[in-house]
Amino acid sequence: MSLGSAIPQPLEEERAARPLLEVRVVVKRFGNHEVLKGISLTIAAGEFITLLGESGSGKTTMLRLIAGFEQPSSGEIWMNGSRLDTLPPYKRRVNTVFQQYALFPHLNVRDNVAYGLRVTNTPSIEIDTRVIDALRMVKMDSFASARPATLSGGQQQRVALARALVNRPLLLLLDEPLSALDANLRKEMQSELKSLQREVGITFLFVTHDQDEAMALSDRIALLRNGALEQIGSPREIYSHPATAYTARFIGQTNLLRAEIRGGVATCGALRWPTSAPDGPAVFSLRPEAIRLADTVADSAAANPSAPEARFAAIVKQQLYGGASELLEVECGGQTLRVKISARGPLSGKQDFIFSAKDAVRVTE
Amino acid sequence: MSATPTTATMRSSASATRRAPLLAAYAWLVFAFIYLPIIVLIVYSFNRDGVGGFPPHHLTLDWYRQLFGDGAIWTSVLNSLIVAACSVALSLTLGLPAALALDRANFPGKSLFRRLVLLPLILPGIITGLSLLMFAVCAGAHLSLLTVFLGHGTALISVATTELFAGLQKMDRAQEEASLDLGATPLQTFWRVTLPNLKLSLIAAGLLIFTLSMDEIAVTFFLIGRDNTLPLEIWGRLRRGITPEINAISTLIFAASVILIVIWFQLRTRAQRKAL
Numbered sequence: 001m002s003l004g005s006a007i008p009q010p011l012e013e014e015r016a017a018r019p020l021l022e023v024r025v026v027v028k029r030f031g032n033h034e035v036l037k038g039i040s041l042t043i044a045a046g047e048f049i050t051l052l053g054e055s056g057s058g059k060t061t062m063l064r065l066i067a068g069f070e071q072p073s074s075g076e077i078w079m080n081g082s083r084l085d086t087l088p089p090y091k092r093r094v095n096t097v098f099q100q101y102a103l104f105p106h107l108n109v110r111d112n113v114a115y116g117l118r119v120t121n122t123p124s125i126e127i128d129t130r131v132i133d134a135l136r137m138v139k140m141d142s143f144a145s146a147r148p149a150t151l152s153g154g155q156q157q158r159v160a161l162a163r164a165l166v167n168r169p170l171l172l173l174l175d176e177p178l179s180a181l182d183a184n185l186r187k188e189m190q191s192e193l194k195s196l197q198r199e200v201g202i203t204f205l206f207v208t209h210d211q212d213e214a215m216a217l218s219d220r221i222a223l224l225r226n227g228a229l230e231q232i233g234s235p236r237e238i239y240s241h242p243a244t245a246y247t248a249r250f251i252g253q254t255n256l257l258r259a260e261i262r263g264g265v266a267t268c269g270a271l272r273w274p275t276s277a278p279d280g281p282a283v284f285s286l287r288p289e290a291i292r293l294a295d296t297v298a299d300s301a302a303a304n305p306s307a308p309e310a311r312f313a314a315i316v317k318q319q320l321y322g323g324a325s326e327l328l329e330v331e332c333g334g335q336t337l338r339v340k341i342s343a344r345g346p347l348s349g350k351q352d353f354i355f356s357a358k359d360a361v362r363v364t365e
Numbered sequence: 366m367s368a369t370p371t372t373a374t375m376r377s378s379a380s381a382t383r384r385a386p387l388l389a390a391y392a393w394l395v396f397a398f399i400y401l402p403i404i405v406l407i408v409y410s411f412n413r414d415g416v417g418g419f420p421p422h423h424l425t426l427d428w429y430r431q432l433f434g435d436g437a438i439w440t441s442v443l444n445s446l447i448v449a450a451c452s453v454a455l456s457l458t459l460g461l462p463a464a465l466a467l468d469r470a471n472f473p474g475k476s477l478f479r480r481l482v483l484l485p486l487i488l489p490g491i492i493t494g495l496s497l498l499m500f501a502v503c504a505g506a507h508l509s510l511l512t513v514f515l516g517h518g519t520a521l522i523s524v525a526t527t528e529l530f531a532g533l534q535k536m537d538r539a540q541e542e543a544s545l546d547l548g549a550t551p552l553q554t555f556w557r558v559t560l561p562n563l564k565l566s567l568i569a570a571g572l573l574i575f576t577l578s579m580d581e582i583a584v585t586f587f588l589i590g591r592d593n594t595l596p597l598e599i600w601g602r603l604r605r606g607i608t609p610e611i612n613a614i615s616t617l618i619f620a621a622s623v624i625l626i627v628i629w630f631q632l633r634t635r636a637q638r639k640a641l
Contacts, residue, residue: 069542089545096546102539106561116547119557167547 020045020203021066021084021171026075028061028227035061037227038075043171043205048197050206050214053224054250059207062224063173066205067096080170095164096173100180101156103148109135109159110144116167134166135159137196154185161193165200174206178213190216211251215239223247245363248285255291255337257284257360266360270333273310273357283363288327288340290359294352308357316347403619410612428609438614441598448514448594449578453571455518460525460570461563467526468533483527485520490583493520498587508590516588517578524577525570532566565632572629576622 021043028036036058043049051059064070066077068089077085084092095116103112113134117127135141138158148156157177164172178186178193194217197204208214214221215235223230223238231243242248245256259268259282266275266284275282294311314332321343328339328347339353410428412421432438466472467479485493497516498508506512540562544554560567582596589597595618599611 067542067546069545089542090548090550094546096543098539098543100537100539102537102543104540104543104558104561106564115544115549115557119544119547119549119553163547 018045019043020080021205022078023062023066024076024078026062026065026072026077028058028065028070029073035227036065036072039224039227039229041222041229041232043203045170045203046201047219048194048204048206048217049220049222050208050218051224052208052211052214052221052250054209056226057224058227059209059224060175063096063175063205063207066171067094067173068092093170094173095167095169095171096175097157097160097164097177099175099177101148101160101177103156103159103163105148107148108144109140109146109148109151112148112159113163113166115163120167130166131162134162137165137199138162153181154189157181157189161196165196165202169202171203171205174204176208177206179208179210186213193217215251221251223250225250241361242285242363245283245285245365248361248363253288253338253340255286255288256363257286258282259284269335271310271312271335273355273360274308275357275360275362277362283365284360285363286337286355286360288338289325291337291339291341291353291355293341293344293347294354309354310357310360311352311354313350313352315350319347406612407616407619410609410616412609415609428613432610432613435610437593438595438598438610441593441595442614444510444592445579445595448510448517449575451514452517452521452578453574455514456521456525456574457529457567457571459518460522461529461567463522463526464529464533467530482523485523490581494584494587497584501588508588510590510592512588512590513585513592513594516584517581520584521574521577524574528570528573529563529566532563536562565635569629569632572625572632576625580618580622 019042021041023039023041023043025038025040026036027034027038039058039062051062053059061070065072065085068085068087072085075085076083079093084094104115107115110131113131114127117130122130132141132144135144138161140155140158140162143151143155143159148159151159157180160177174193178189181189190213193204206214206217218235220232220234221238222232225246231238231247233241238247238251242251242254248254248256257266257268257271259266259271261267261275261277261279261282263279264274264276266273266277266282268284312332314330314337316328317331317336318329320327320329324343325340326343328341330337330339330351330353332353408421409415411424411426413423413425413427414421463482467475467482494516497512497519501508501512501515536559540558541554544558545551549557580596581594582600585594585597593601595614599614602608602611
């Protein structure tokens with residue numbers, strides 16, 4: 001794919017050289033219902049990858065297949081060059097942070113964290129130091145003797161993380177671990193999770209339905225839709241070059257333009273812009289922030305032929321103030337467009353707008 | 366917004382608990398019907414003149430003194446305690462696998478099994494007792510405390526199964542998955558996670574089975590040999606006429622039962638609160 005990503009990706013080679021986990025054409029059926037429709041996915045050692053999708057997209061099922069709580073109906077999962085999907089969960093070097101944490105209520109924090117080491121007969125001196133280290137890492141060492149029921153959601157979250165990481169898994173699975181937390185705590189935990197992952201260097205496979213969370217945390221996002229992989233790539237790649245209309249809509253806001261191309265020019269209502277795509281109907285995604293007001297001095301100068309732009313007039317229908325930015329709904333020849341500009345005071349009536357032709361990204365339906 | 370549903374619920378609950386003096390009186394009547402005989406029994410256990418004469422004039426602890434010197438009664442109490450304790454052990458040991466099977470295995474006839482498992486409790490004790498007697502005779506067993514224990518233990522498996530099944534249903538399965546995920550084998554998971562989670566259900570079932578076994582009479586009657594359990598001892602003495610000594614032992618049994626039931630109830634509510 002010649003996506004022409006602005007950011008060089010030196011990691012790409014390393015990823016290809018050291019795949020940690022390989023999912024090979026995995027299908028999962030529950031009765032007649034096909035939840036996963038032949039997923040193939042390669043995860044590199046040390047990366048933070050997110051399975052993103054709506055509820056029912058199959059992301060949790062994928063996670064449960066890797067953890068070993070479900071068996072694939074067909075296909076294989078490999079880890080570090082050996083077959084993973086035939087092993088029971090307790091023989092996999094994979095640990096999970098569960099959505100509702102699933103801490104053991106009858107054990108205190110220390111014993112919860114020590115659980116995985118105890119059942120695998122780790123020497124007790126080693127258990128003590130590793131448990132303390134793990135609790136320190138998540139800043140819960142002062143709660144070692146507390147029962148889970150006495151902890152807040154955020155604290156339970158940290159204990160669940162320590163309990164999984166203390167076993168030094170090759171792969172950590174996180175099943176919507178932040179969804180039970182309130183908004184502020186969520187933001188805080190997101191940044192802690194990210195730095196924790198860098199610190200321990202363990203591969204994180206994160207499952208969420210929250211696209212902002214996925215964008216903020218991930219090295220790569222795998223977007224699932226109805227049990228199939230819609231698109232996979234870095235957050236920047238996916239955002240700036242969505243392959244499908246679904247991806248463009250799901251990740252961030254967008255204007256979908258149904259255009260007709262003739263002779264290198266795309267036409268959608270009153271909008272016209274140059275394109276290299278062949279003649280015929282096509283759908284384009286144009287992000288709201290790619291459109292700007294055409295009233296600055298730079299825009300009145302002669303158009304730059306190497307970066308062709310499209311100009312159009314539209315009526316401002318609605319203006320939503322959002323602090324640093326404002327979201328406009330404008331109407332142009334019966335078609336409503338969303339425009340995101342930096343905050344600049346009330347607007348009304350007819351205005352001139354402009355966008356760069358390269359920002360209209362062609363997507364498949 | 367939130368005020369509307371609140372007032373609505375308040376109104377409906379107020380109308381649901383409006384004053385209904387007739388219903389209240391009826392409730393008290395039912396209550397009296399159940400507990401007055403027991404109160405009479407308790408009062409007469411302190412009456413010097415025995416069970417005749419109302420109201421009792423002279424209160425005394427003589428009957429209790431006589432009771433504590435009565436060897437036959439205490440032998441029967443000991444027999445009952447042994448049978449009850451062994452029945453608890455047997456029915457819980459056999460009931461737990463049955464409850465586990467009902468909760469997580471699929472097998473042919475499962476729904477039938479679930480419906481039939483309570484049958485020994487619903488069947489008249491005479492039928493259970495008679496069938497167990499026939500079985501014991503066919504098996505060539507000598508009737509003794511052992512047959513009584515086997516009878517109670519097997520009949521009460523149904524109670525153990527239902528109680529433990531309810532406990533398993535309330536349990537968070539993610540905990541067992543977490544245990545497997547952390548490297549514990551299924552057996553380790555059972556000992557370290559499933560069983561501790563079932564602790565309250567096990568205690569509650571044990572208490573219930575213990576009390577049921579303690580005052581069982583119909584099944585016991587068929588299976589007992591020369592020994593006596595406490596209910597049979599009391600029943601035997603009643604045929605020779607009522608003495609306040611019987612009232613005294615009954616009062617003690619009543620007190621013990623109340624204590625056990627209160628413990629059972631509190632464990633249950635605590636378990637329910639935990640599940641929320």
